Amino acid sequence: MSTNEITVTAEKGTSLWEDAWIKLRKNRLALIGLGLLLSLCVISLLTPWIAPYGYEEQNLLMGATPPSAEHWLGTDIFGRDMLTRIMWGGRVSLMVGFIATAVALAIGVIYGAVAGYIGGRVDMVMMRLVDILYALPFMIFIILLMVVFGRNLLLLFFAIGAVEWLTMARIVRGQVMSLRKQEFVEAAHSLGLSQWIIIRRHIIPNTLGPVIVYTTLTIPSVMLLEAFLSFLGLGIQPPQSSWGLLINYGVETMEEYPWLLIFPGVALSLTLFALNFLGDGLRDALDPRTSKD
Amino acid sequence: MFKFALGRLLQAIPVLLVVITMTFMLVHSAPGGPFSADKAVPEEVLKALEAQYNLDQPLWQQYLSYLGDVVQGDMGPSFKYPGRNVNELIMSGLSTTAELGFYAMLVAIFIGVIAGVTASMRPNTMQDYVPMTAAMIGICMPSFLLGPLLVLVFGIHLEWLPVSGWNEIPGDKIMPAITLGTGYAAYIARLSRGGMLEVLSQDYIRTARAKGLSEFLIISKHALRGGLIPVVAFLGPAFAGLLGGSFVVETIFQIPGLGRFYVQAAFNRDYTMILGTTVFFATLIILFNLLSDMLAIWLNPKLRQQVRGDS
Numbered sequence: 001m002s003t004n005e006i007t008v009t010a011e012k013g014t015s016l017w018e019d020a021w022i023k024l025r026k027n028r029l030a031l032i033g034l035g036l037l038l039s040l041c042v043i044s045l046l047t048p049w050i051a052p053y054g055y056e057e058q059n060l061l062m063g064a065t066p067p068s069a070e071h072w073l074g075t076d077i078f079g080r081d082m083l084t085r086i087m088w089g090g091r092v093s094l095m096v097g098f099i100a101t102a103v104a105l106a107i108g109v110i111y112g113a114v115a116g117y118i119g120g121r122v123d124m125v126m127m128r129l130v131d132i133l134y135a136l137p138f139m140i141f142i143i144l145l146m147v148v149f150g151r152n153l154l155l156l157f158f159a160i161g162a163v164e165w166l167t168m169a170r171i172v173r174g175q176v177m178s179l180r181k182q183e184f185v186e187a188a189h190s191l192g193l194s195q196w197i198i199i200r201r202h203i204i205p206n207t208l209g210p211v212i213v214y215t216t217l218t219i220p221s222v223m224l225l226e227a228f229l230s231f232l233g234l235g236i237q238p239p240q241s242s243w244g245l246l247i248n249y250g251v252e253t254m255e256e257y258p259w260l261l262i263f264p265g266v267a268l269s270l271t272l273f274a275l276n277f278l279g280d281g282l283r284d285a286l287d288p289r290t291s292k293d
Numbered sequence: 294m295f296k297f298a299l300g301r302l303l304q305a306i307p308v309l310l311v312v313i314t315m316t317f318m319l320v321h322s323a324p325g326g327p328f329s330a331d332k333a334v335p336e337e338v339l340k341a342l343e344a345q346y347n348l349d350q351p352l353w354q355q356y357l358s359y360l361g362d363v364v365q366g367d368m369g370p371s372f373k374y375p376g377r378n379v380n381e382l383i384m385s386g387l388s389t390t391a392e393l394g395f396y397a398m399l400v401a402i403f404i405g406v407i408a409g410v411t412a413s414m415r416p417n418t419m420q421d422y423v424p425m426t427a428a429m430i431g432i433c434m435p436s437f438l439l440g441p442l443l444v445l446v447f448g449i450h451l452e453w454l455p456v457s458g459w460n461e462i463p464g465d466k467i468m469p470a471i472t473l474g475t476g477y478a479a480y481i482a483r484l485s486r487g488g489m490l491e492v493l494s495q496d497y498i499r500t501a502r503a504k505g506l507s508e509f510l511i512i513s514k515h516a517l518r519g520g521l522i523p524v525v526a527f528l529g530p531a532f533a534g535l536l537g538g539s540f541v542v543e544t545i546f547q548i549p550g551l552g553r554f555y556v557q558a559a560f561n562r563d564y565t566m567i568l569g570t571t572v573f574f575a576t577l578i579i580l581f582n583l584l585s586d587m588l589a590i591w592l593n594p595k596l597r598q599q600v601r602g603d604s
Contacts, residue, residue: 132307140555140571141316143555143556144559147560148322227437228435228437228541232544254444254445254449255449261445268438269433270433272433
């Protein structure tokens with residue numbers, strides 16, 4: 001009978017974050033995405049130690065071979081191990097994704113928060129500028145930038161970050177503006193709390209949700225942009241490599257050696273998949289409107 | 294509505310000015326000129342060439358004279374294709390790119406709306422999961438990967454469709470259109486599902502159900518108009534993206550369109566061509582954003598009132 005004992009526990013409120021974590025744990029696809037992403041990050045960090053072959057190791061006599069026991073994903077036309085190259089390429093692709101997103105995040109959050117918090121005429125001017133920038137054909141500018149100033153990794157971060165911050169600024173501004181008018185913020189004001197405490201206790205935590213969600217969704221679009229540029233020959237340059245560049249090489253020889261296209265393609269698509277599912281899952285989890293069920 | 298459109302067109306002028314100025318400065322700050330790639334051009338020839346294209350004048354003078362020409366609709370002569378005007382080159386590429394974009398959009402809207410509406414009819418069932426997972430795959434499969442894979446399977450192995458070209462062999466437009474359209478189909482599917490879900494929970498749909506209308510009539514007569522508003526709002530930006538995407542698709546399938554012209558012009562440092570294409574793209578994007586906003590206003594009575602109230 002011991003299993004049927006009634007235990008009385010104190011009702012404990014769950015915070016937004018605990019709530020979100022509970023919801024996220026139920027979303028299997030998002031969890032798979034998270035797991036995949038974490039393992040990719042670990043693999044990327046450890047690549048110099050765990051890659052099966054050296055990055056520059058060539059075996060011209062062997063040439064391109066299909067997947068085998070020694071080379072799980074085959075070798076390219078110079079006899080270089082594909083698994084090794086995809087691991088190193090992933091490092092660059094992920095790094096571009098994270099750093100460029102961080103640039104966009106920093107600019108977008110600060111810009112949007114300032115516009116939303118000050119409001120009035122300042123806000124109008126700042127947002128009109130964002131509108132103008134939105135109308136610019138950015139893809140064209142990035143291509144131009146890369147052609148004009150050479151293919152520089154730093155410039156690539158800057159260029160991609162400069163494009164992606166616009167939406168972030170809009171999201172943060174909208175969130176901050178609506179928060180400022182909420183009753184609980186007014187209540188905090190009337191309780192005599194300082195501006196700084198209100199920002200820290202109420203504005204930042206309530207803006208964090210949409211920012212996290214959008215960040216998760218920005219990373220894949222940034223990685224895609226990098227791959228796109230590398231594919232056109234305007235992004236990462238050899239001897240460095242990224243998944244976009246590997247796909248570009250793969251396309252050239254896909255008739256004879258299709259695995260050179262397929263494996264980097266799978267790597268890129270899987271990563272984008274993981275990030276998008278995680279982003280969607282986070283959006284559902286952090287939205288207080290979705291029921292706890 | 295007219296006032297709204299006029300206001301937006303007036304707003305476009307400073308945007309275009311910024312575009313022209315930024316591109317002009319970027320292009321002219323590039324190391325190496327358009328003629329530096331040609332091997333061993335004698336000094337005098339180079340000077341003559343530069344004089345012919347006004348490159349020997351001070352930068353601000355070049356800028357002003359270019360601006361004057363553009364206002365009159367003249368984009369100047371191309372540097373790399375002697376004797377040909379940039380206007381001419383753009384027009385010759387435009388018809389191809391426009392056709393490709395049109396087919397791609399057809400693919401995108403057709404597949405996207407059907408998938409999204411199907412999914413929204415029975416949320417959280419198989420009928421929802423299957424099209425939405427497919428849409429996610431479409432989003433995660435960039436055109437530069439999808440295109441070659443399609444070529445590999447349908448062009449090289451099955452030999453059903455030609456692997457490249459445009460307007461040469463029947464069927465050579467199918468793969469480029471699908472390659473370019475798939476990503477947008479995926480977005481449209483997600484947007485229309487979201488929009489439809491929102492609309493289907495409204496009272497007037499319940500009323501329609503209570504009247505005993507068939508599911509088909511409810512969807513097509515009552516829900517679609519409201520449910521597709523997010524899709525319509527997406528079409529403007531999508532068009533801009535379509536132009537960007539056409540760079541890749543035109544490269545993969547060797548289609549002589551604007552996208553390929555642009556990439557070549559950028560590599561060749563063909564200043565007038567780069568400037569001309571950029572200005573042209575920017576104008577197109579602004580126009581299409583305006584069109585999609587006007588369509589959204591026409592579809593949404595609430596927005597219509599707002600616009601009337603403003604003017």
